[in-house]
Structure formats: C-alpha cells, structure tokens
Amino acid sequence: MNRRYRKTVIAGNWKMNKTLSETQVFAEELRPLLSRSKWCDVVLCVPAINIPNAVRLFKNTRVAIAAQNVHFEDHGAFTGELSAAMLREQGVKYAIIGHSERRQYYGETDFTVNRKVHAALQAGINPIICVGESLEQRELGVTLEYIAYQVKVALAGVPMEKMRRIILAYEPIWAIGTGQTATAQQAGEVCQSIRTVIRKLYDARVARAVTIQYGGSMNAQNAAELLAQPDIDGGLIGGASLKAADFAEIINAANQET
Numbered sequence: 598m599n600r601r602y603r604k605t606v607i608a609g610n611w612k613m614n615k616t617l618s619e620t621q622v623f624a625e626e627l628r629p630l631l632s633r634s635k636w637c638d639v640v641l642c643v644p645a646i647n648i649p650n651a652v653r654l655f656k657n658t659r660v661a662i663a664a665q666n667v668h669f670e671d672h673g674a675f676t677g678e679l680s681a682a683m684l685r686e687q688g689v690k691y692a693i694i695g696h697s698e699r700r701q702y703y704g705e706t707d708f709t710v711n712r713k714v715h716a717a718l719q720a721g722i723n724p725i726i727c728v729g730e731s732l733e734q735r736e737l738g739v740t741l742e743y744i745a746y747q748v749k750v751a752l753a754g755v756p757m758e759k760m761r762r763i764i765l766a767y768e769p770i771w772a773i774g775t776g777q778t779a780t781a782q783q784a785g786e787v788c789q790s791i792r793t794v795i796r797k798l799y800d801a802r803v804a805r806a807v808t809i810q811y812g813g814s815m816n817a818q819n820a821a822e823l824l825a826q827p828d829i830d831g832g833l834i835g836g837a838s839l840k841a842a843d844f845a846e847i848i849n850a851a852n853q854e855t
C-alpha cells in the first residue's frame with residue numbers, strides 16, 4: 598500500500614452466497630467490528646437481489662454496496678440481466694467486472710469487459726476490473742504479457758479523467774477458492790506490472806493514484822503480508838468475507854499497515 602497516493606480498498610465478493618436473513622445477521626455482526634479508522638474503504642459485493650436491503654442495512658457505515666456484474670447495454674431484450682442505471686438507482690457504488698468465474702461460466706471476454714466498464718462509468722458506478730492468469734499461463738511464463746493485454750483491452754477508450762474511478766483487481770485464477778494464495782512477492786510483482794501498464798497508457802500521476810487489489814485465497818492470516826507490498830492497495834476477498842469476524846480482521850489489517 599502507499600496511502601500517500603492512493604486509496605486502500607477492502608472488498609468482499611460474496612458470489613452466490615447469503616440469503617437476506619443471513620445478510621441481516623452478517624450486518625449485525627460486522628457493524629460493531631468496523632474500526633473507526635478511516636484508512637481503508639470497505640465494499641461488499643452482494644447477490645443482486647439483496648442489493649436494496651444491503652444498502653439499507655449498511656446505511657451510515659463505512660461499507661459501500663457493490664454489484665458482482667453489470668450489463669453493457671443500458672436497456673433492451675437481455676433476459677435476466679441488470680443495467681448499470683438500475684443498479685445505480687438502488688445505491689450501488691461499485692461493480693465487479695470480468696471476474697474469472699463470469700469469464701469461465703458465462704462467456705465474458707476482454708471485449709465485453711471493456712463494454713461493461715464504459716456502461717458502469719456512464720451510469721456513475723465505479724468498476725472493479727478483474728484480471729488474472731491461469732496456472733497454465735503462469736507455468737508457461739506469459740503472466741505479465743497476458744495481464745498487460747487484459748488491462749489494455751479493459752481500459753480501451755477510458756479517458757484519463759475517468760481513471761480515478763477505476764479499481765483493478767489482480768486475481769490469479771489458480772489462487773481463487775483453492776487456499777493456494779499467491780506469495781506476496783508474486784502478487785506484488787504482477788500488481789507492479791499493472792501499474793507500469795497504466796503509466797504507459799496514461800501517465801505517472803494516473804498510475805500512482807490507481808488502486809490495485811489482490812484477490813485469491815486472501816484471509817486474516819495472510820492479508821497483512823500481501824498488503825505490505827507497495828503496489829497492493831487492498832483485497833478482493835471471497836471465502837474469508839463470508840464470516841464477519843474474518844472480514845473485520847482483514848479490514849483491520851489494512852487499517853494498521855502504514
């Protein structure tokens with residue numbers, strides 16, 4: 598982290614977990630655990646159906662509510678989908694775009710990711726853009742090239758003045774839900790390379806200010822070490838965000854780091 602230049606953001610991605618009643622229990626548990634410190638922003642990406650209630654449950658806290666996906670068109674015949682304007686009107690501040698599970702199971706590509714980034718920005722939602730290599734790609738030694746490609750396509754056409762609303766999340770696919778976290782050094786190296794790509798696409802000031810998260814089996818035990826890397830500005834946390842106590846520990850780790 599480097600708080601002089603950029604925001605630290607800890608985000609929980611609940612994926613397809615938690616009913617409304619479970620969300621209510623979590624909110625009651627988390628609220629007293631949130632430290633008063635203002636060092637890091639906290640985001641919860643809840644299932645879409647629970648967004649309006651989650652916004653209400655976390656009103657007047659530091660927790661912003663986010664969507665896990667958004668459609669790239671602003672309206673039309675897209676059964677089962679939600680537009681950015683619909684989400685924004687319900688109080689959504691951020692949306693995950695291009696999570697590897699959506700790429701794997703729902704056919705999302707770098708090009709649809711780019712369209713979704715534009716749709717979110719247009720509606721006033723801040724994109725959390727996920728990128729990450731497979732184990733095969735890592736073993737072949739093409740990780741940095743592949744990530745650079747993903748970042749470039751995702752950001753195509755995004756003007757410099759919109760970059761302060763973008764968060765990038767480096768999520769190596771082999772680390773998601775496997776308990777096999779990237780080492781702090783591996784994660785730090787890729788996050789640094791993402792910042793270099795952004796410097797080349799925009800300039801040094803934009804690169805210095807952009808928040809880059811790490812995601813993939815991040816938990817209360819390994820968060821502090823990952824967040825100590827200068828180019829890791831937060832986390833996108835799956836499994837460990839489902840228990841209020843664990844999530845709060847990660848938030849506190851982010852608050853304690855300097």
Ligand code: 13P
Binds near residue numbers: 696773812815834836
């Ligand atoms: P896990 O923390 O469960 O590995 O999930 C990471 C993730 O995919 C967050 O978006």
